[in-house]
Amino acid sequence: xxxxxxxxxxxxxxxxxxxxxxxxxxxxxxxxxxxxxxxxxxxxxxxxxxxxxxxxxxxxxxxxxxxxxxxxxxxxxxxxxxxxxxxxxxxxxxxxxxxxxxxxxxxxxxxxxxxxxxxxxxxxxxxxxxxxxxxxxxxxxxxxxxxxxxxxxxxxxxxxxxxxxxxxxxxxxxxxxxxxxxxxxxxxxxxxxxxxxxxxxxxxxxxxxxxxxxxxxxxxxxxxxxxxxxxxxxxxxxxxxxxxxxxxxxxxxxxxxxxxxxxxxxxxxxxxxxxxxxxxxxxxxxxxxxxxxxxxxxxxxxxxxxx
Numbered sequence: 001x002x003x004x005x006x007x008x009x010x011x012x013x014x015x016x017x018x019x020x021x022x023x024x025x026x027x028x029x030x031x032x033x034x035x036x037x038x039x040x041x042x043x044x045x046x047x048x049x050x051x052x053x054x055x056x057x058x059x060x061x062x063x064x065x066x067x068x069x070x071x072x073x074x075x076x077x078x079x080x081x082x083x084x085x086x087x088x089x090x091x092x093x094x095x096x097x098x099x100x101x102x103x104x105x106x107x108x109x110x111x112x113x114x115x116x117x118x119x120x121x122x123x124x125x126x127x128x129x130x131x132x133x134x135x136x137x138x139x140x141x142x143x144x145x146x147x148x149x150x151x152x153x154x155x156x157x158x159x160x161x162x163x164x165x166x167x168x169x170x171x172x173x174x175x176x177x178x179x180x181x182x183x184x185x186x187x188x189x190x191x192x193x194x195x196x197x198x199x200x201x202x203x204x205x206x207x208x209x210x211x212x213x214x215x216x217x218x219x220x221x222x223x224x225x226x227x228x229x230x231x232x233x234x235x236x237x238x239x240x241x242x243x244x245x246x247x248x249x250x251x252x253x254x255x256x257x258x259x260x261x262x263x264x265x266x267x268x269x270x271x272x273x274x275x276x277x278x279x280x281x282x283x284x285x286x287x288x289x290x291x292x293x294x295x296x297x298x299x300x301x302x303x304x305x306x307x
Contacts, residue, residue, distance in 0.1 A: 002034065002035065002036045003035050003036065003056045003300070004035075004036045004037075004054075004056045004057075005030055005035045005036065005055060005056065005057045005058070005059050005300055006038050006040050006050060006053055006055035006057070006058045006059070006081075007023045007026055007027045007030070007037060007039050007040065007059045007061055008023070008040050008042050008046070008058055008060050008061060008062050008067070008072065009022065009023020009024070009026075009027075009039065009041060009042065009061040009062060010023065010041035010042050010062070011062045011063075011066055011067050012042075012043075012044075012066070013062075013063065013064030013066060013067065014139065014165070014166070015063035015064035015143070016064075018274060019061055019062050019063045019064075019067065020041070021277075022063065022274055022276050023039065023061035023062075023275075024039070025275055025276055025277065025292070026059055026061050026275050026296050027039050029292050029293045029295075029296045029297075030293075030296055032293050033293045033296070033297045035300065038053060038055065040053070042062060042067070042072070046072070046075065047075050047078070047079065050075070050076075050079055050081060051079060055081060056082070057081070057082050057083065057084070057300050057303045058076055058081050058082070058083040058084070058303070059083075059084050059296065059299060059300055059303070060072060060073075060076075060084050060085050060272065061275060062272060063274065064139065064143075065139070067272060068091060068094075068095050068271060068272040069091055069092050069096075069138065070087075070088040070089065070090075070092030070095070073086070073088045073091050073307070074088050076305070077306070081305070082303040082304045082305055083303055083304075083307070084246050084299045084300065084302065084303045085245065085246045085247060085248075085271055085307075086242075086243070086244045086246065086248065086271040086307060087245060087306070087307030088307075089243055090242050090243035090244045090245065090307075091271050091272075093242050093243070094242050094244065094248075094268070094269045094270070094271045095138050095271070096137055096138050097135070097137050097138070097171050097268055098116050098137055098169075098171055100242060100268065100269060103241055103242060104238055104241055104242070104266055104269075106241075107237060107240075107241035108237070109237055109238050109241060109266050110234070110263075110264060110265045110266065111265055111266055112173040112174060112253075112265050112267070113173065113174055114128070114132075114171060114172050114173035114174065115127070115128075115172055116137060116169055116170070116172075117134075117170050117171075117172050118168055118169065118170070119159040119164065119167075119169070119170050120160055120168075122156075122159050122170050122172065123155055123156065123157060123158075123159035124155070124160075125155065126155055127172045128148075128172050128173075128174060130148050130150045130151070130175075131147065131148060131150045131174075131175035132147075132148050132172055132173060132174050132175050133145065133147055133148070133173045133175050134146045134155070134156065134159070134170050134171070135170065135171050135173075136166040136169070136170060136171070137167060138167060138169075139166050144164075144166035146158075146159075147175060148175075176253040176255055176261075176263060176265060177255050177257060177260065178254050178255035178256055178257055178260060178263075179195055179197075179221075179253070179255075180195070180196045180197070180251065180252070180253060181193055181194065181195055181196070181221055181223075181231055181251070181252040181253075182196060182250065182251045182252065182280055183231050183232055183234075183235035183249070183252070183284075184235070184247065184248065184249045184280065184281045184285070185235055185236055185244070185247070185248050185249075185250070186246075186247050186285065186290075186295075186298065187246070187298075187302065188236070189236075190232035190233070190236045191232075191285065191287070191288050192219060192220045192221075192232075192284055192288065193219075193228055193232065194217050194218065194220075194221055194280055194284060195217075195218040195219075195221035195222065195223075196215055196216075196217055196218075196280070197215060197216045197218070198215055198216075199215055199216055215278075217280065217283060219283060219287055220287070223254075223256075227254070227256075227264070231252060231254075231264070234250070234252070234264075234266060235248075235249075235250040238250045238266055238269050239269065242269055242271075244269065244271055245302075245307045246299055246302050246303075246307075247273060247281060247299060248269055248271050248273065249269070249270045249273035249280060249281055250266055250268070250269045250270070251266070251267045251269075251270070252264060252266055252267060253267055275296075281295075282295060
């Protein structure tokens, strides 16, 4: 019997558009692999929709709050529908950047310093000595992220705006110069490392992530062998420390500038990495010899409850 896969996408987070693109790409690939696919644009009645649909598996292509924070995972557990990616605890933990840092540091994974501050406090005066980064504690895709540069007289005023929609808790971290690296884990295997550069020479923001031509991906990253292997080891250690399952992607900063600190730190672990045509995980999988169809098929066959 053909396996029936519900592809969960859309939702109502800031990352809705990216999720729709991820979901559509996965749905098409699964159809190409011979699965019966139902596309589910997730709304607040998703539990009823899934109870009526009774799929064999849910492929979770949601990004951001609700899709990536353990919430939808809990609904799938209650409905006893096997699902992809990480379970309730790992999803919730990885989504909260500060709590994830505590667990990662305890597991020997290097993380930046910093502290959690209220957004109004951060809007009033510098909470760290510039340069530093301010980011919502529980958001993804670079939403609500500010880089406060050396010489900036004032912190970002947008943080105090009535239209702010990324939560009141902000994580303030020292800005680490150097390269942006990323490494995916599939199952218990770390893939190759990508060096990501924004095409305009700026930082790797939302546009650089998702706009065609917005970023340059160097795969494999040009790193000394010991650093390359260390990135892979730390990605796998971070994946295991948070209890991730299926596919995850860990992002790093590496200061290898002449006269730099040589610091290598984990910025965050993504439990629902993007699966669009410009996304990093499919690119790493392809480099490892796994087609996009093969990747999504692996994810569906790996799905389970109690993750």
